[in-house]
Amino acid sequence: MTEPQPDELLQLAQEAARRAGVLLRDGRPADLAVAATKSSPIDVVTEMDIAAEKLITGHLAEQRPEDGFLGEEGASxxxxxxxxxxxxxxxxxxxxxxxxxxxxVSIAAEYRGETLVGVVAAPMRGETYHAxxxxxxxxxxxxxxxxxxPPSLDQSLVGTGFNYVQRVRTHQAEVARxxxxxxxxxxxxxxxxxDLCDVAAGRLDGFFERGLNPWDSAAGELIAREAGALSGGRPGAAATYDLTVTAVPGVFEPLQQLLEDLGAWHD
Incomplete structure (x- = not known):
């Protein structure tokens, strides 16, 4: 098995993200509607999610037919x-x-379970991040x-997100309170x-969320870490579906501990 060249993977990810971003930005129909739902009736999929994933996997498979895939919309x-x-x-x-x-658009390349390359393209910002x-x-x-x-946690600006399952989001709102x-x-x-790229770019001091899947965070987490952030889950543990925490040194540990004390990883 030949070890992949990171620069080659990066170029492929950048081109796939660029193409998908153009499709999503320029091809969005005026009457865009929900095509399906996932974890709850408000966790939606549109026809454009599906089209963008097909474009990305098609491009990557053409260039590297022996690689595997894990995609949010079913590419496996x-x-x-x-x-x-x-x-x-x-x-x-x-x-x-x-x-x-x-x-x-978020694309990461793993090799033997470790993330080597991450690309996040945000077309409406005109920004593409990579690491x-x-x-x-x-x-x-x-x-x-x-x-x-910052000098103390109470001077930190922190991003978060909310799950689409009502029971979970209700608990997340209580933690946020x-x-x-x-x-x-x-x-x-x-x-x-x-959000993870905003940590990397110095626009946030930290970010946390419960319920992230690998496709949500793989690329952004690598970008944040390569910019100097720390990442993990509960204290002493790696990030999991239960909790992802990414923050600048000096904010990471106290934020992680505070989230543990508040029971952010369970309801």
């Missing part, structure tokens, strides 16, 4: 090369459905670095991939 294939592409063709579908600009493990994070050609840690007085403020953009 075991490969033989050791490389797996983790794809969210449209992160922020509800934003996209309503015509809000905060949505992104290669050990090579830093970039917005276009500009190298990214997280913000310096306790968090707000202890932070500078909370932001909720509707796209985890964009």
């Amino acid at each position: 294939r075991e490969g033989t090369s050791g490389v797996r592409w983790v794809i969210d063709p449209l992160d922020g579908t509800v934003n996209y459905l309503y015509g809000l600009p905060t949505w992104a 290669v493990r050990g090579g830093g994070a970039f917005l276009g050609t500009r190298r990214l670095a997280c913000r310096p840690a 306790h968090l707000v007085p202890r932070l500078r403020d909370i932001r909720r953009s509707g796209s985890a991939a964009v």
